Amino acid sequence: MTTVNDPYAGTTESTEGPVFTVTGQDWDSVDASVVEGDRIVVNMGPQHPSTHGVLRLVLEIDGETVRDARPGIGYLHTGIEKNMEFRTWTQGVTFCTRMDYVAPFSNEAAYVAAVEKLLEIEDQVPEKAKIIRVLMLELNRISSHLVCIATGGMEIGALTVMTCGFRDRELILDCFEMISGLRMNHAYFRPGGVAQDLPAGAIEKLHSTVRLLKERLPEYAALCNANPIFKGRLKGVGHLDLAGCLALGLSGPVLRATGYDWDLRRTQPYWGYETYDFDVVTWDEPDAYGRFRVRLEEMWQSLRIVEQATERLAVMEGEPVMVADKKIAWPAQLSVGADGQGNSAEHIRHIMGESMEALIHHFKIVTEGFRVPAGQAYAAIEAPRGEIGCHAVSDGGTRPYRVHFRDPSFVNLQGTSVMSEGGMLSDVIVAIASIDPVMGGVDR
């Protein structure tokens, strides 16, 4: 590579060319005579309260106007995809649920959908497991949108929106805790079904949560929809039209705010979404305000699906939630013991006292896992942020050969530059908040 005559380049030489560190405090090394105009390079993040997580923005500003915005990511990279290659197919759920930690069920959903496609057991997954999955995904959509609105509000100074958002999200996390045992990082969806059946009292809990949410959700509309300050900050900010969204690969509420009703739940339905009654929400202004309104209305639609799913589950007590194939299904159900959560005492009695074959089977499926026929599959789910895809490759072994996640936050974040360049510095925050990236998903 030839040497670039760049005033911002550092002095470190490497085989790849000049190294741009952009760490600041390098005024002395910048050749002022070569720099054009009054532009200043501002390094915003990765530890900045308004960048929605550990997102770093390298902004070139001219006064208050942003001329060039470049997002820097990777600060939360944990090698989830690589780690999954060293665990069984079932253990993979525990890893991928940690990617987009605001919408963990979507990660799990994409992964188990891909694994089930590879195993060709999509038709064998019990109806009840599919309904529970839909229920959890939609509750998760509400809690995720609440966080988006809450943190987005906080970043522009609307603290009340933040406290309300996190207050209501807590209601949903309580449901998650009751059903899956955990508030986050559930690892509840498993290839073939879900980890365990609904506990006693879950239906009542869901009913009361839905009732409470119906009282609380109108507060956001009352607080924000016509609020002149809120509208002043959001309207016309972060504009990105349909062509821009498709070119840059943006999906989810950002895409629907352009007026295009693309929603995988409707266009490529999975797990019985075609049997639920709900509307795909669109808006005709592709800006931060439009995305806010799309999310607000989507919560209502998700609530409708939650109600329908709860109704269906109420009459399905005792039905299986895992495939019948013992070569794939996890051998034991969990139960609450005297010391908290644990394996069901009945199952332990069976394998330890009654059947040696059952013990061998339990040992094999838990330590070794099941084999997945060689091949590859791609499954896409409509996550709160857009299309989350999982590309899983198997070599016929008990571990994934390769798993790659198409995380919507990762792709949507590419819209940052085009949404912020030419705007005010303060609007960069609003634009990013309207994309709602979760850095755990971006960096994986």
Added chain:
Amino acid sequence: MAEKDGDENKVAKQDQLPADKTQTVDSTSGTTQDASHEVQQELVPSDARELEVVDVREGAFGVRGTGDTSGYGGLTRPVMMPGAAQPPFGGWFDEVHDRLQTLTDSHDDRVIEKVVVDRGELTFFIRRHALLEVVTHLRNDDALRFEFCSSISGVHFPHESGRELHVVYHLLSMTHRRRIRLEVTCPDDDPHVPSVVSIYPTADWHERETWDFFGIQFDGHPALTRILMPDDWQGHPQRKDYPLGGIPVEYKGGTIPSPEHRRSYS
């Protein structure tokens, strides 16, 4: 290099097998046939396909060369990926395939190396020199109209000599509600694939990620730099020859090896 024939590789791969194990496996009957009995294949129904050996594993539990007396050391298991399918593929798969062949003006394997139909998904293996031409048609043609590039990533098959690195493109047609997969291969010692950023701007970060993790260079990319790993990182972590790392964990007197060194059943 890009012109390297897939069949050549298959032959090369089989040469590495012990002589008595040189065989092809018919996916429908599950029986093994001698490779010389080509004539028999004509009798097989059209949805049958030859599986492709990408690797041969020996032994079990990840044990190598320890004088294993359990008998498992003698196990030999070929890793076979779903192989090429022959038309008709069924449904809209044929429409897309035929249209693509017409547009690229090729009825040999100059552009489309092979077509794999597996688990309800359509995969085109594209010769890398033709990639840009193919994706341009896929995006622009009314009958194809794959306007949305969902995902690009890599897969590393270190034992597939001459085509170790695969780049996998997942395209979505919102117009027709279809998904296809493109796969492009390149050898480890010439890891170059044309960039599709000019067609799908969203490919920018996907290709940077693939470069970061696999070391595949996308020619024509506007700024191919690392994206998730630090800029001064050495190596490409998702490659199979790159170790996972980790340390053994001690617990109540016992030592549990790091995940990479635990017993493997794959």
